[in-house]
Amino acid sequence: MINWKDDFSNFNLCQDLIIPAGKLSSADALQVYNNDYQARLLDALCVNYEATWVTIGDEDFIAIAKEYIQFYPSNSYSLNFYGTHFPEFLHQHPKIIDSYVFQMALFERHYWKLFHSSFKQEQTINELQIEKLRFNLEEILLINSQIDLLKIWQNRDNGLTDNEVDAIFKECNFALFKSMHKVEISPISKNQFLILEEFKRGKCLQEISVYELETSEWAIIFRVLSYCPRYIPKTIHF
Amino acid sequence: MFGMGLRHQHYEEILNRLEVDPSSLRVDHFEIITENFLDTKGRAFINLKKISEHIPICFHGVSLSIASDEEFNWEYLNKIKKLEKEISPLIVSDHLCWTGTKHKNLHNLLPIPYTKEELNKISDKVLKLQDFFKRPMVFENLSAYVQFKNSEMTEAEFFKELHLKTGCEILLDINNLYVNLNNFNCSIDEWFQIIPKEAVKEMHLAGFTDMGQYYFDTHSNPIHSDVWEYYHKFKIKFNTAITTVEWDEDLPSYDRVADEVQKAKLIGRQND
Numbered sequence: 001m002i003n004w005k006d007d008f009s010n011f012n013l014c015q016d017l018i019i020p021a022g023k024l025s026s027a028d029a030l031q032v033y034n035n036d037y038q039a040r041l042l043d044a045l046c047v048n049y050e051a052t053w054v055t056i057g058d059e060d061f062i063a064i065a066k067e068y069i070q071f072y073p074s075n076s077y078s079l080n081f082y083g084t085h086f087p088e089f090l091h092q093h094p095k096i097i098d099s100y101v102f103q104m105a106l107f108e109r110h111y112w113k114l115f116h117s118s119f120k121q122e123q124t125i126n127e128l129q130i131e132k133l134r135f136n137l138e139e140i141l142l143i144n145s146q147i148d149l150l151k152i153w154q155n156r157d158n159g160l161t162d163n164e165v166d167a168i169f170k171e172c173n174f175a176l177f178k179s180m181h182k183v184e185i186s187p188i189s190k191n192q193f194l195i196l197e198e199f200k201r202g203k204c205l206q207e208i209s210v211y212e213l214e215t216s217e218w219a220i221i222f223r224v225l226s227y228c229p230r231y232i233p234k235t236i237h238f
Numbered sequence: 239m240f241g242m243g244l245r246h247q248h249y250e251e252i253l254n255r256l257e258v259d260p261s262s263l264r265v266d267h268f269e270i271i272t273e274n275f276l277d278t279k280g281r282a283f284i285n286l287k288k289i290s291e292h293i294p295i296c297f298h299g300v301s302l303s304i305a306s307d308e309e310f311n312w313e314y315l316n317k318i319k320k321l322e323k324e325i326s327p328l329i330v331s332d333h334l335c336w337t338g339t340k341h342k343n344l345h346n347l348l349p350i351p352y353t354k355e356e357l358n359k360i361s362d363k364v365l366k367l368q369d370f371f372k373r374p375m376v377f378e379n380l381s382a383y384v385q386f387k388n389s390e391m392t393e394a395e396f397f398k399e400l401h402l403k404t405g406c407e408i409l410l411d412i413n414n415l416y417v418n419l420n421n422f423n424c425s426i427d428e429w430f431q432i433i434p435k436e437a438v439k440e441m442h443l444a445g446f447t448d449m450g451q452y453y454f455d456t457h458s459n460p461i462h463s464d465v466w467e468y469y470h471k472f473k474i475k476f477n478t479a480i481t482t483v484e485w486d487e488d489l490p491s492y493d494r495v496a497d498e499v500q501k502a503k504l505i506g507r508q509n510d
Contacts, residue, residue, distance in 0.1 A: 017351075018384040021421035022452030032383040032454070033346050040345045073342045077301035077314050078273040118279035181284060 041069045044079035048112055049086055051149075051156040052105045060095055067093075080116065084109070100147040107149060110141040110176055111183055120178040122226045130205055135228040137200040141176040144193050148172045150185065175224050186220055195221055199228075239328075239480040240503045241267035241296070242495050249285050251492040260292050264496045267328060269482045272299040276317040286325065294328045296440070296482065297321070298409075301343060302332035304363055304377065305350045308340055315370060322371070328480070329440055331376035331409045334360070334397070351386030352396040357403070364404040376439050378409035379429075381417040381446070381455035393418075394429045401437040408433065410476065411442035412469045416462065417453040426468055430475060438476040443469060443502060444484040458487030461498055469502065474509050481506065 020029030045065045046053055053061045068089050074082055087105035090096045117139070125133065143149060148168040155164060173193040175186045188196070191211040198208045199221075213221075242265055244252075255262045268289060275286055286295070301314065322330065338344035350356050367375050377400070379393060391399070397408055410429065418424040443466075445459030461469075461483070473481070483498045 014384075017387055019387060019422065021383040021385075024383070024451050026384075028451075029384045032452070033344070033348065036346055037344050074345060075341050075343060077311065077343060078277060079345060080274065080277060114280075116278040116280040116282070181281060 038066070038069060040079065041074055041082060042066070044074075044082040045069075045086065048081075048083045049105055049108050051108055051153045052086075052090070052101065054156050054159055055101055055104045055152055056090075056096070064090065064093055064095060081112070098147075100145050100149060103143055103145050104149050104152065107141065107143060107153070107176060114139070114176065114178045114183045117178055119181055120227050122179065123230075125222055125226055130222075132204050132206060133225075133230055134202060134204045135199055135225050136231045137196065137224075137228050139177065140196070140200065140224060140228060142193055142196050142200065143172070143174050143176070144190070145172045150174060150187065153185075175220075177224055177227055179223075179227050186224065188220060189217065192217060192221055196224060199225065239266035239294075240482075240499050240506065241265045241269060241293075241480065242483045242499050243298075243485060244268035244270050244286070244289070244295075245486070245489055246282065247489050248492045248495075252289060253285065256289065256292050263293065265293065265499055267294040267296055267480065267482070269296040269298050269484075272297040272318055272321070272330075272332075273301055275321055276314070290325050295325050296329040296480075297325075297327040297331065298378075298482075299330075299332035300345075300347065301337050302367075303337040304332065304334060304367070305336040305348075305356065305360055306339070307336075307359070310363070310367070311340070315367075319371065329376050329409075330371060330373065331378060331440065333380060334377040334400070335380055347380050349380055349382045349384060349386070352389040352391045352393055354390060357396060357399055361400060361403045364400065364406050368404065368406065374405055374407050374439075376407045376409045378411050378442065379414050381411070381414040381421075381453075383421065383452060383454075385422055392428060393424065394432055397429075398432050398434070398437070401434065407439035408437045409440040409442060410438050410472065410479070411444070412472060413442065413444040413446055413461070413465050414455060416465050416468060417446050417455050420453045430472060433476075435475055436478075438479045441469065441472065441476065441479050441481045442484055443481065443498065456487050457484050461501075466501070466505070470505050470509075473506055477506075477509060 015026040015030065018026055018029065020026045024032070042062070042065055045068065056064070068083070068086055071089070072085055076082070087102055087109055090105050091102040096102070148170050149172055151164065151168050152160065160168065171190070173188045173190055175188055175196060177184055191213055195208055195211055252263060270286065275283055289295070297318070299318070318330070333347045335347040335349060337346060337348065364375060377397070379397060400406060401408060415426045415429060419426050443461045444455070444457045445461055447454045447456040447458060481502045483495060483502060485495050
């Protein structure tokens with residue numbers, strides 16, 4: 001007898017061993033389980049990468065998602081995080097030419113990671129020490145895109161109207177981070193983005209190139225940094 | 239007790255009512271899909287913690303895979319145990335099925351042949367599990383789309399034997415019984431006749447979809463009138479079992495699901 005519990009593909013070989021439900025043939029009855037598996041994983045990708053789905057469109061998203069399911073079977077008890085490699089899979093896929101698709105997927109993967117992460121306490125930054133403080137920005141995602149990804153994200157439930165589609169072709173910078181219980185998405189300027197990137201490389205304020213910023217523009221930078229742990233680096237990447 | 243599955247689409251409504259008037263929730267308990275809370279410390283967990291301070295919670299898992307030939311996934315079990323300490327659930331349940339292998343989770347509740355060999359293997363695992371959790375585990379009957387020709391007993395007989403051998407308890411899903419009645423002409427009455435009264439800890443009610451060639455357990459519809467009738471009968475015998483209404487696909491408003499819970503409550507009271 002086939003050890004059908006070794007693998008689902010063996011389970012599919014059980015046609016002679018089973019009684020099918022209702023008016024189904026044995027093959028069709030086994031197919032119910034196959035289809036259900038596909039549908040659950042596809043659902044998980046559609047939920048975890050909803051805005052990426054809107055960005056690519058139904059046809060390509062479903063086709064690529066099905067390829068991904070073949071390539072990466074689920075090995076976890078939960079589908080909450082299914083699709084861990086999906087952004088890179090998209091990035092390497094011949095159908096995906098635009099880099100913003102990869103960025104959108106990176107954004108969504110990071111969003112859900114932060115969504116499930118624990119409470120993040122704000123830490124006061126001492127103004128006297130700020131020049132020399134270094135921060136670990138590992139949990140902060142910084143995005144600089146030529147497409148307004150935030151607009152797509154905000155409209156992911158209903159899609160975009162034609163006018164909205166025309167309006168998304170503009171540069172967009174933002175920081176994605178966890179503040180207390182919330183996942184925060186802060187739109188930032190290009191200079192704010194560049195400064196935060198330098199902090200992310202391990203530099204302190206003293207070592208960061210001078211960018212033209214108003215005092216108020218520093219506020220968002222310090223707000224982001226206030227949710228980052230401080231650290232003493234071994235090496236700094238210039 | 240009469241309750242419903244806790245679904246994230248209803249969080250806002252539930253939390254608002256907890257603030258204003260918890261009795262307007264019209265449930266005695268909520269049941270969670272355990273796996274959804276094992277790897278989160280974010281909003282979902284915070285909401286669950288808050289809700290559990292007012293309303294008792296039941297754990298209902300879908301990935302235990304008690305009928306698998308492989309060893310338990312201990313990392314997974316330890317996470318359930320940790321969550322159990324944090325939430326103190328009324329019941330910890332899962333399904334009598336297998337769900338895949340170590341390297342591939344099929345996210346399906348797959349049936350087994352009801353043989354003495356399987357019974358012995360599963361009994362040993364259930365005893366080990368109960369020793370780990372220090373409580374009786376509760377197992378649900380499946381809705382199935384295949385059955386095995388080499389089964390030596392019925393599903394009801396298998397559950398009864400498993401209960402007698404291990405002391406585990408039963409989550410009797412009336413909708414699944416009805417789906418199987420239509421898919422395989424299985425006897426529902428047999429369950430009523432042979433399952434000991436004290437074995438049934440919980441009953442599930444849900445809606446299925448008629449796919450033409452077979453019935454599919456989708457949890458996407460109101461509870462069918464025939465399922466209500468069976469529930470009425472079963473509630474007379476298994477009157478200490480709690481009842482949970484499940485609704486997953488095409489989830490309606492909180493109150494629509496709560497209406498089904500109320501209906502179950504009325505039936506339960508008629509039997510008192």
